[in-house]
Structure formats: C-alpha cells, structure tokens
Amino acid sequence: MGFVFRFLLRRALQGVVIMLLVSMAIFTILRWDDSKKDTPARLILGPMATQDSIDRKTEELGFNDPIPVQYLAYIANVFRGDLGTSYIRAESGMSLGATQDDIQTQRASVMRLMTGSLPMTLQLAAVALFIAMLIAVPIGVAAGLNQGHWPDRLAVYLSSIFVSLPNFWLGIVLAFLLTAQLGWLPSIGYKGFAYTILPATVIAIEMAPLFIRSLSVSIAAAVRQNFIALAHVRGIPSHTIFLRNVLRNIAVPNLNLFGVQIGALLGGVLIVEYIFNYPGFGLLTVQAVSQRDYPVIQGISIISSAIFVIANILVDLVSAKIDPRVEL
Amino acid sequence: MLDVAGLSVELARETESRVILDEVSFSVPERGLIGIVGESGAGKTVLGRALTGWVPEPLRQTAGSVSIDGRVLTTLKPEELRQIRGRTIGYIGSDPGTSFDPTIPIGVQIAQKLRAVVPGTSRDAAKKRVLDLLDQVRIPSAARRFDEYPYQFSGGMLQRAAIVDALVAKPKILICDNITQPLDVTIAAQIVRLLRGLERDLATAIVFFTASIPVAKELIDDLLVLEKGRIIERGGIGAVIAKPVSPHTKRLIDSSPRIWGQNVDVPRPAPAKEAKSEPLLLVADVVKTYRVPDRTRFTGTLDVKAVRGVTLEIRPGENVGLVGESGCGKSTLSRLLSWIEEPDAGRIVFQGKDMASLRGKERLAMRRRFQLLLQDPYNCLPPHLSVARTIRTSLDIHGVKGAEARDKVRAVMHEVGLKDEDAERLPIGMSAGQRQRVNIARALVLEPTLLILDETLSSLDPAEQSRLIDLFERLQVKHGLTYLVISHDLALVRKVCNRVAVMYLGKIVENAGNAQIFDQPSNPYTRALLSAVPVLDKGPFNPAECLVEGEPPSPINVPTGCSFASRCPKAQDLCRTDEPAFTPLGDGRGGVACHFPFV
Helix, strand or coil, rough: CCHHHHHHHHHHHHHHHHHHHHHHHHHHHHCCCCCCCHHHHHHHHCCCHHHHHHHHHHCCCCCCHHHHHHHHHHHHHHHHHCCEEEEEEECCCCCCCCCCCCHHHEEEEEHHHHHHHHHHHHHHHHHHHHHHHHHHHHHHHHHHHHCCCCCHHHHHHHHHHHHHCCHHHHHHHHHHHHHCCCCCCCCCCCCCHHHHHHHHHHHHHHHHHHHHHHHHHHHHHHHCCHHHHHHHHCCCCCHHHHHHHHHHHHHHHHHHHHHHHHHHHHHHHHHHHHCCCCCCCHHHHHHHHHHCCCHHHHHHHHHHHHHHHHHHHHHHHHEEEEEHCCCC | CCCEEEEEEEEECCCCCCEEEEEEEEECCCCCCCEEEEECHHHHHHHHCCCCCCCCCCEEEEEEEEECCCHHHCCHHHHHHHHHHHHHHHEEEEHHCCCCCCCCHHHHHHHHHHHCCCCCCCHHHHHHHHHHHHHHHHCCHHHCCCCCHHCCCCCHHHHHHHHHHHHHHCCEEEEECCCCCCCCCHHHHHHHHHHHHHHHHHHHEEEEEEHHHHHHHHHHHHHHHHEEEEEEEEEEHHHHHHHHCCCCHHHHHHHHCCCCCCCCCCCCCCCCCCCCCCEEEEEEEEEEEEEEECCCCCCCCEEEEEEEEEEECCCCCCCCECCCCCCCCCCHHHHHHCCCCCCEEEEEECCCCCHHCCHHHHHHHHHHHHEEEECCCCCCCCCEEEEHHHHHHHHHHCCCCCCHHHHHHHHHHHHCCHHHHHCEEEEEEHHHHHHHHHHHHHHHCCCEEEEEEEECCCCCCCCHHHHHHHHHHHHHHCCCCEEEEEECCCHHHHCCCEEEEECCCCCEEEEEEHCCCHHCCCHHHHHHHHHHHHHHHHHCCCCHHHCCCCCCCCCCCCCCCCCCCCCCCCCHHHHCCCCCCEEEECCCCCCEECCCCCC
16 A cells, blocks of 8 residues: 555645645736735725825735745745735625724634635535536436437537536526526525525536536447456346446546546636625635735635645545556 | 357448358357367457357348257347356457456456356355366466456466356356467467366367467367358368368468478578678667556565566678567567667667767668568558658658659559559558558668568468568568568568577577577477467477476566576576576577576
C-alpha cells in the first residue's frame, strides 16, 4: 500500500501548489486596478469619508505595501485559518454598505460567511447530481446497450435539447411556470428543502447530456470488448455480466468525467443561485464580485479550488481501487 | 455427441454479402482430438464460435445446424443455451490478452464462472476447484496467482488460465480456436503438451483449430482441412500428411516451415570476409534499463533490465538474424540500434562513427543509412496521406525536394512492386503485404545501407512472405544492402540469415553461422528453442530431452548466475552462482555464453 501514501502525499503537495497559484493570481488581479478611485478603504468607509480618514484606513490595512508583501501577510493568515474580514458584510449577513464606523468586529469574517453558505451549495449540488443521474443513467445505459437503435437516437435528441437550453432562461421559465403559475414548487430564496429542487433541476438538466454521452459511449465500447462477448460464451447470465463486468469497466472514465465536472458544477451553481436568490456559495460570489468585496472573493477561490483538488484526489483513489492498472 | 450438419454462415452487410461457411458437416465423438486446419480467412474462427451457438451480427446462419447431445443450438431458449455453454462446451479464444476482465483477479473470475453455471457451488468449493486446476495446468504458485490480475500474467500463463476457465465446469467438449498462435514456440509447445495430457486425464473431446499443420500433427488424431468455408479434406492426420488428396492441402503442407531435411532453402553465402573489412555496425556492451515505479513501497523504483550488455558485429552484405522469445529484449535492442532510444552504456558504431558523438545535422545524415521496418503494417502508415506523400515525407525530412524527389518516389515504388496508380491511394483498403511494401519503399527511398527488420514479415501469410523475401533478396543484390532480421520465426531466419544471434533475457547467449546454429547449436537454450519449433520433418533435437518447462525469469529480478539456469536441463551448481561469459568457440563456429556448451 506504500504507493497509496506516496500518491496522497504527492497529490496533496500538488494541490497546495495549485491553491497557492490560484489565490496568488486572484489576489494580484484584484489589486491591479490602480485608478485609485474605488480603493478598498473607500469601499469600506463609503463615498462620504474624508480623504484623511481614507488615507489612515489605507495605511492601517497595509494597502500601501507592495502587492507581494500584502499577499504574504494574507496567505500567512490563511494558513492560520483566518481568511480575513469582509469589507461590506455584517455578521448578520446583511450588507452594511459603506459606513464610517470603524468597529471591525461588526463585519463578518469570511470564514463565517462561507461556513454559512457552503452547506447550502453542497446540498444544492448533491440534489442536482442526484437528479442528473436519475435522468442520465437509464437513458445512457439504454443507449449504450442499444447502439444504432431507438434508445441511442432518443439519447442523442434529448441531449441536444438539454444542451441547447440556456440555464438562466430555463431557470426563469421553470420558476415562472412551476412557482408563479402552478404553485407546485417553491423557489426564490430559501425557506426549506423544497426550495432546492427547482434550482437543482436546472443544474441537472445542464449536466445530464454530458453524463448520458459518456455513459452511452463507454458502455457501447465495453460491450464490444472480447471478454464481454466471451463471458456470454462462458455461460454467464447477461445481467451478471452487465453488473459485474460492464459497470466496473466503465467506472474509471465516468468517474474522471465526474471529477472534471465538479468545476462546471461550481460554475453552474453561480448563475443558478443568483437567478433563484438561493443563499449559497454562488450567490455569495456574485454579490462579492459586484460589491468588490475582495476578501470574500479570495476566500471563495481558495475554497473552490480546494474542493476541486480534493474531489479529484478521491476520484483517482477510487479509480485505482476499481481498476488495478490505473497508475497512481 | 457434437454434430454439425450442413452448416452455412453468411456475412450480410448492407453493401455486401459473402459466404463464410459453406455446408460444413462433421461430428465429434465422446473422446478424441479433432483438428481443423485452414489459412487465415478460411472461416476457422467463425466455425469455432458457431459450435458454441455464437453467430453474432453481421453474420447470419443460413442453413444447417449445430447440435449437442441431439439438441439443436439455434432452437434453444437463451437460458438453455447458457446452461449448455457453461457446462457442456468449453471455449478458448485465440487472444488470451483480452479474454479476461482486466479489473477482476483471474482466479476470482474463473470461480465466478463456475458458480454461475453450476448453481449451488459454495465459494470455498469453487476456489478449491480452481486452485486444483491451476496446479494441474502448471501455473506456478497457484494460490498467489489466484488473486492476481490479468495484466500481471504473461500470454502463456493467461492461455493456461483460459484453459482452466474452459475446463472448470467439466465440459464434454473443449473448443480451442488457434490458441497457440500468439505464443512463443517454447510456450506453445508446452500448451500443446498440456492439452494432450488433459485429453487423456479428463476424458474431454477437443476440437482444435489451427493454421499450422505441424502444430496439428503434434496433437490431433483426425484432421479436417477448411478452405474458404468448405471442408475439402478429412482423414487421419498421418494419412493426410503422407497423401493429401486436395491440391490445397498439399500446398498447405508444402508451405509449412522447414528447418531441417532435404529441401530446405538456405541463404546464399555472405560475401567472403575480407580480412580487413570494417564492420558496418559494431555494437559493444550496450545496456538499456528502464525505471518503473515500485508500487509496493513508499518510494523507490524497479529497474527493468531490458538489454544487459549486448555485443554484436554486422559486416557489409551479411544477413544477421536475432532470435529469442518475447520479452528477451529484441525489440529494445532494435530501438537502440536504430537510435530511437539511446543506450545507457556501451557504444553503437555505424560505419566507423560512434552514434553518441554525432549531433544535429551529422546525426540526421547518418540516420539515412540505417532504416527500421516494423511488424505492424496497419498502424505505422499515416492513414490520411497518400502512398506517394508518405514515401516523399522521408525525402522531405532529409532535404530532397522537387522533381528529384518525385522521380525517386516513382522509381522506388516500381522497385518494391507498387504500381503508378497506387501513388495517390490512401492506405485504407490496401492489404498487409502492400502496406509493408509502402513501408519498404519509404525506407528504401533514402538509399540506406542497413535495414533493420523487426518482425517485418511476421504478420504476413506464407505466400506474401515468400514474395517479400524474394524482393529483399533482389534489393540486396542491386543495392548491396545489409539486413538485420529480428524475428521469433526460426524457419524464416533459417531461410534468409547467414549468421544468427540468440538472445535470452537481455543477453546474447549464442552467435554462430546458420548451419552451426541449426544443426549443432552449443547452448542448451538454442536447442530448447529449436526443439520447440513445430515442423513436419523430424528435427535433430528430441523435445523430450531439450524442451524447457516454465517461463523466462522477469527482467526485474534477474537471477544471479546464468539467467537460463532455472530452466536448463544441464544446469549445475556453477550455473546458479556464476554468469558465463561469452566465449568464442574457435574454427569459425561462433561463440556461446554457457559453462557447459555442447561441443
């Protein structure tokens, strides 16, 4: 098992490097703007602040230091578990707006903002994945086992339709139909689990075509393999062959697709949460960007890349467990 | 018991329909070994599969029937057919590498099959039965191998495992489709011997499909000859070989490899060695080791010692053969000689120039002089380029342009037997032989002096093979070419090579002239290799004395002492401790690396 530890060590180190690069890039880009118009101090103190108090604030927060120095200070805090403090938001989660009030404790810590919204997004992502699988697995499997026949064509048509629906449009239409007109499902905001279903469906419909395609192609390729044909000649029942051999052999490519899709999932969440005003990571991101709440944007980028890195390490571990030939 | 009556199978596609099997009839008794011999494309594989009721689209069974114990397979319900397939018939395919699920341990897969076809077998009973059989087919340390995955097995071991899988539910008939074809001769000989023993011990009828009459002769009692889907000859194997009725059978017998006996072709002698002639290629103590990560430890790598110090000299105009089993380092050596990879140690000197000392343009210019031709004619031509473009690309790289290049391409195509109208064709739709001619043209257009043929002729049928041998001979006379022929096909090497080097586990263990190697080999390994070659004439070496059991050691754990000691019938204590050095035998008899050579 030595190679598993070596793998974990190597990948963890790689992951840390990736996260450092991402945070460095985001940090630097956010501070590149040297128009001096909306400096962080101005954002915090508001348009009514005097130049004097802004200068004092700027000095106090270290914004006059060179960017690398600022970054080092920031990343040192990150390693201590402190992602900084929002410029704009209060502990209550409400936007404070610009205020000259200097009491920093009133503003929310980034960590706190994220621990509030991340579980919401994870819930949304899990439900979305579940619905996507509910759609993709039966269609993809049927298409893979019946290449060139009607299930295969159905899968292609359905996937094309799903792919062509823009998520913001679909979100608005579904909210209008199912919530406003018919009143079947709640949406907009969050007051209980039922509020997850509509946004999750929108994300699921966006992701399903990829999984349908990947499943059908990999299953079609697997059943053409010699050992699958021979398994029938060896007298093994068809359903056993499917469950035992076909599924195992398509697991690795599909898991890898899943690992890559996590990035797309996080991106999809962004827009859909905004449309549905769903209080998760995506909404936090959109608001932080529009309010130029730099510490929040940085925190989000670090956590997102961590999720991506960890998920892909898990995918590779599971792949190696399933297929002994996978090199770790 | 198994009865085939008037079986006809057709290939039916939208664009074409072709007869694959044409009214094939025969029956297999309770016991006995039946051999069905035919060239590639004769319909062997389709027939073998049809015997299990496996006629997949686009094939269609148009007439006749296959019945087992009086039950016609095509009339059975799927569940009944499944029962018969698992319990009454055992089927072994020709490609052991793809016969097992790569993600499940071998033993587990076989036990799963037993439990699927014999309901009520306990997990432990299934495992015990599989272990017993793995022992019986002589897979070493069966208990450990049970839990290993297909990629950890060699081809020969996989084929043994496939035999176990076929036999595990005690079938009445065993169908073997060309199962020795992809294996090395020594391993194939072991498998044939194993099958003979199993037929005796297990009271199973065996239907054995093969393209080789000598292999059939080793094993079977009754012979059927298949040509273009028809059975054209049948009878006892001895009688058919002695007096074939059909001209096709006679041709098959005549084209069987011959190594010894009267009408054996031997190469024309190499040009007499001038006392001071420089060797064309000098290979001195060349070593190549590959690093692979060690999966059992936290850090560290394993060394795969592919080539462990090879010394070889090739003189101008000479044909040198390099033979050995798969995994012995032949192909790695060919990659080193053609400078695709650089050796870790040792020198490769071509026409007096050390390849390692050449850089850039000089090296490119030198590269023109030696060209490598590979085995697989299908994957080494760019599919989207016309034949002429492919050949011209070689010239482009070496800076020959315009009308001169055009003329050269046309001339070389004529030389290798391609027609003008082939110039604009794409490789798709060309036969293996034609593709190989394109490859030869592509190399030849650069006017090389040395051609390295790495299994170049191995995938061709005998007729095409002998046409290309003629072509190589003509080219040699005209251009003064020198050939290095790397092959596992000893009959081919016997036919074309003046001198033969035998390789085992990364070293050359014997190197001598053609007659010396084939008639009086000194190294016991050479004898083992020769005794395993299936030939119709009686060979000078008795397989019972020379044939080796087991497989070569892994190049990762090279044993101390002589690397062949673990399989050698003559091995003594000295062989297990000291590695024999390569020593000349004198009198022009070449040299050998062995403590106790035959003299």
